[in-house]
Structure formats: structure tokens, C-alpha cells
Amino acid sequence: MRFQFLSGPAAIAASLTLAACATTEAPGRVASYAPPAPPPRPLVQPPASPPHMARPAPFAAEFSRLPGWADDDHAAALAAFQTTCRAARDPDLAGVCRRAIALGRVDERQARRFLEANFRPEAVPEEGLLTAYFAPVYEARNMPEGDFTAPVRPRPDDLPTADWTSGPGAPYAERAEIEARPAPDALAWMRPEDLFFLQIQGSGVLVYPNGERVKALFDGVNGAKFHGIAIPMREQGLLEDTSAESIRSWLAGHPGRPAQAIMNLNPRYVFFKLGPDDGQDPAGAAGAPLIPGRTVAVDTSRHALGELFWIDASAPALAGAFPTYRRLTVALDAGGAIKGDARADLYLGRGPEAGLAAGRVRHTLRLYRLAPIDSPSS
Numbered sequence: 001m002r003f004q005f006l007s008g009p010a011a012i013a014a015s016l017t018l019a020a021c022a023t024t025e026a027p028g029r030v031a032s033y034a035p036p037a038p039p040p041r042p043l044v045q046p047p048a049s050p051p052h053m054a055r056p057a058p059f060a061a062e063f064s065r066l067p068g069w070a071d072d073d074h075a076a077a078l079a080a081f082q083t084t085c086r087a088a089r090d091p092d093l094a095g096v097c098r099r100a101i102a103l104g105r106v107d108e109r110q111a112r113r114f115l116e117a118n119f120r121p122e123a124v125p126e127e128g129l130l131t132a133y134f135a136p137v138y139e140a141r142n143m144p145e146g147d148f149t150a151p152v153r154p155r156p157d158d159l160p161t162a163d164w165t166s167g168p169g170a171p172y173a174e175r176a177e178i179e180a181r182p183a184p185d186a187l188a189w190m191r192p193e194d195l196f197f198l199q200i201q202g203s204g205v206l207v208y209p210n211g212e213r214v215k216a217l218f219d220g221v222n223g224a225k226f227h228g229i230a231i232p233m234r235e236q237g238l239l240e241d242t243s244a245e246s247i248r249s250w251l252a253g254h255p256g257r258p259a260q261a262i263m264n265l266n267p268r269y270v271f272f273k274l275g276p277d278d279g280q281d282p283a284g285a286a287g288a289p290l291i292p293g294r295t296v297a298v299d300t301s302r303h304a305l306g307e308l309f310w311i312d313a314s315a316p317a318l319a320g321a322f323p324t325y326r327r328l329t330v331a332l333d334a335g336g337a338i339k340g341d342a343r344a345d346l347y348l349g350r351g352p353e354a355g356l357a358a359g360r361v362r363h364t365l366r367l368y369r370l371a372p373i374d375s376p377s378s
Helices: 074-087 091-103 108-118 175-179 192-201 230-235 244-253 257-263 351-358
Strands: 119-123 128-135 137-139 150-152 188-190 203-207 213-221 270-276 295-297 308-314 325-333 343-350 363-372
Touching: 074 091, 074 108, 074 325, 091 108, 091 363, 108 119, 128 192, 128 203, 128 351, 137 192, 150 192, 188 192, 192 203, 192 244, 192 257, 192 270, 230 244, 244 257, 244 351, 308 343, 325 343, 343 351, 343 363
Parallel strands: 128 343, 137 203, 295 325
Antiparallel strands: 119 363, 128 363, 150 188, 203 213, 213 270, 295 343, 308 325, 308 363
């Protein structure tokens, strides 16, 4: 879910293949983060890891050889692990998690020493792709009016419970068919381009004219495979810059049939439910709250939720992007477009600033899994 989008948001490229978002921080160090007392158990029971996970043969590495390792904020990285490690299902991480929590808050030197003593970097063999995502905040209405013509649809009663996202199967109905249906039970009304991006992110906050704020939470998917619209828009000569903000602006500037025809190129459709806005970042597929800049969505057929990964991302493909993202992250989410061994989607926070930065993240990625030292494979 990129926050449940992913198993059914967090995630999909805003650079679009549309699967990305971004951050407002500079790419080297991430702001210090003091962990709250970890919960006694995950907020939601995380899904079990695949019984026979097809993990690529790793290459052993050394921390000193990880690009940017010495420049990361290790105290913030360890704090993120302390806050979220109870959500991991991998028994190899349990002992490290207990030791990390018992350690409490530590300084930079102690945090780096703990990480280097308890983990071993393993390089995923091939290069991949880093994108980013965020929790959007959009205007909404209780009734259709003006530009607010797109219904936020609840989960249909006849939507099967099967998860088609990781296997074959006929979808419930594709986007074009669903959009053509009446919506007497609409939860809210949005601008069509906003709803489209909300579905890509999988979760977000709706703001009404009276100031009321509610969360739009993932509540089902039609089962169709995600298709990005950036490449088709470039091929049709509609846009050269296919960052998320450029695509959204084009859709807003071509309302009605032109925009709908482009959005229909992505047959995947997400249904929602509404809940109170607590002002916090959403929970990912692992059931633990996402931490901006420190959590990623991964392909859960290849990697386990709760694992630690060093991301080394450079060579951005989109204008205005930060040149590099190098930091330690925790895998807490999954996404319909996040497929492959060396594929990650970085969560960058809430609101328009995070969305603007996330839409520019499309970087070449070298990914390193941090294996627990006491792992049976060590």
C-alpha cells in the first residue's frame, strides 16, 4: 500500500511511471528525529513475508565503502529503526530490535557504532530505480460544484477481497468503466486531477471550505495493473517535462475528455474510506507509521517489511531534483508500481511541499540490504 495502497499507500512513481514523490530536505543528512516510546505491538498485524522469497544473490560490502555513509545522520537513522522495528516479521531482526530499544537515545558516534556492530551491508547486484511518494492534502467538497466533479468512491459491495496486485486475474473493472458509473454514495467530491494523484499515493487528507479535515484511506483496488502516463504523454508530444507537477498542471488545464482520456491510460482504480485526521503521517503496509525521509516502499515478493536498506541514488532524470539521496531507510511499505530487487519508493512527508519534491525523484539506485549480524546466513 504505499500506505496500504500497496498491499491493498504508500506507492507508485510521481515521476510517473507515476510512482514518485519527494522531500524538502537536502539529500545528505536527514533532520534528527527523537523516537517516541515504541508501541508494544504493530498498529496493524503486518502481512507475513513470502515463504520462498526470491532474494538476489548479495555481494558483501563494507560500511566504509557505502557512498555517503560517513555523512548520514546515524542517530536519526537508528531512531527510525528503534521506532519501527517491532513491525518486522523477520526473526533475525528481533534480537537487534531488542538491543536497539534497550539502547535508548544515543549520540551520533554511539548510533553509528551500534549500526556497524549489528548489521552487515549486502549489495543488491543490479542497478535500479528510486522514486518517492507523499501524503497529499487536497481540497474537497460534500457535493459536486464547479471544478469538483470527481467522486471519491467507497469500496463497492461486490468488489472481491482477492489481492490481484501480485498475480494474474481479471480486474473488477477498469478505470474508464468505473468512472462512467453514477456515484450516489460518493464520500466526497474532488477535482479529477487531484483524485487521480490521490489514487496514485493511496492515501491523503481532504480539506473542506469550512476548514474540516479528514483522511482519505485506502479501502480496496480494482485489481488492474498500474500503468504510468508519463511515457505516453511524452510520446504523444503533450509534455517534455513529465514531473508530477507538470503532469498535474496539464490535466488541470485540459479538463473533460482530454484529461480523462489520459487518466484512463492507467486502468488501476483505488477506493477509499474516510477517517479523522490526527495530523500524523500514515501507516504503511507493515502497520507502523511512516517516517519522512527514512522509510521506503519495496517489492515484498523480494524483500521483507521491516528490513533496513541503504539507498545510494544519483543521476536524476527530472529537472529540479536533488542530485543524490544517500541514507539509511526502513522498508515499511509496498506499492503497485514498486517491482524488482533494486526498486524503492522513498516516503517524504505530507502536503504540497513534499509532493513537489517527490514528483522530481527519479534517480538511478544502488540498493544495499543491511543483514543482521546474528542472521543464520552470516
